[in-house]
């Protein structure tokens with residue numbers, strides 16, 4: 001990702017190199033921070049940038065802050081406005097963006113400190129990665145997904161991400177692109193930073209939200225798109241490890257991963273070992289919708305430049 005000119009700290013636009021937090025803050029020391037990652041999709045035909053499902057991301061952002069008992073909450077409307085200001089300041093046009101909004105404890109006490117809270121926003125150009133189109137290989141990790149009663153993955157807390165880091169580093173060391181977690185019950189959970197679907201006998205299935213997953217906005221989008229496109233209700237349930245290989249198609253989904261085909265798991269081909277037909281259809285549909293090209297889904301796409 002390229003380095004932009006400006007970032008936003010506590011609502012002020014600052015030079016990128018001045019967007020700092022103190023090393024003694026709880027946000028830095030303990031990862032006492034929560035964040036959202038979301039995308040801006042550029043539509044070259046109408047010269048517009050669309051924030052994809054901003055409202056849902058902001059609802060989750062508010063929930064994460066409340067759950068962590070932060071003294072002060074940054075509400076969705078304020079953060080949306082500050083995000084738009086930052087995009088305007090950087091004059092982003094022509095490329096998709098990856099945006100991060102983070103609320104962090106800038107206070108310097110122990111792990112129980114709940115304030116003051118800082119807000120940072122960064123936006124960087126992020127072209128679609130080759131692996132989204134080309135697909136990835138995955139390893140079922142020997143690391144377990146952190147259970148909800150230890151550290152809920154439903155809360156997008158920065159510290160959680162070291163669980164994903166262990167699995168990612170292990171998968172890469174073993175020659176895979178990424179990892180798939182099982183949870184404490186031995187059921188399929190999610191990837192380090194993305195959810196997962198399999199297709200069995202033509203039916204899309206995804207782990208239910210009680211499987212130690214983040215309640216992903218993209219997962220929800222895929223569920224809604226499947227309902228509308230195929231007129232069938234996708235299945236949310238436990239998935240056994242062996243079903244990963246029994247599936248004829250599998251894909252990851254998430255803000256960064258969009259819809260990414262899984263070509264093999266533990267070096268066993270999924271289906272033909274190429275992108276599956278339903279995965280490809282959903283991917284095309286998802287790209288079309290996120291660029292604000294489908295009027296049925298225009299409430300998912302928040303325009304950045306035509307609001308003023």
Ligand code: PMP
Nearest residue numbers: 193194195214216217218254255
């Ligand atoms: N699971 C985890 C652990 C994640 O970090 C992410 C990325 N936010 C996802 C799933 C996908 O969530 P979303 O579609 O909301 O980006």
